[in-house]
Amino acid sequence: MTWREIVQSIKTVAFYISIIIFLIVAFQSYIAFIIESTAEYEGFSGVGGAALATAVLIGAIVGFKTRKGKKQGGIVAGVIYMVGALVGLLSTGVFGDLNMWAVVAALFGVLFIAGSVVADAAAKAEEAENKSKE
Numbered sequence: 336m337t338w339r340e341i342v343q344s345i346k347t348v349a350f351y352i353s354i355i356i357f358l359i360v361a362f363q364s365y366i367a368f369i370i371e372s373t374a375e376y377e378g379f380s381g382v383g384g385a386a387l388a389t390a391v392l393i394g395a396i397v398g399f400k401t402r403k404g405k406k407q408g409g410i411v412a413g414v415i416y417m418v419g420a421l422v423g424l425l426s427t428g429v430f431g432d433l434n435m436w437a438v439v440a441a442l443f444g445v446l447f448i449a450g451s452v453v454a455d456a457a458a459k460a461e462e463a464e465n466k467s468k469e
Contacts, residue, residue, distance in 0.1 A: 383426020
């Protein structure tokens, strides 16, 4: 297997894990929003969690759709994950599990960015090696 194929496989697995994370965070955020609005809690965990869940979903879709392309798609997906992580970390209120999901989103962001850069560099090296053999 080449680096490009390995990164494509990792991005595919990350896509499916991200869908599961989206469902969990969206459900938790819905419940947190209801609790915050009815019980006098000061915080934005519900709204921040919804924003994080949306960013994870969008990042997963962009990363999955561009997994076979050039590195720009993976970098965009990584940045979307990182923005979602930042929003999640900044909006943690009473419910601390949002921090955990934000860290997972940040890890996926780093994974997508680093994977795209590594796969692109490996593809360029392989292409140069094939040209030199000709």
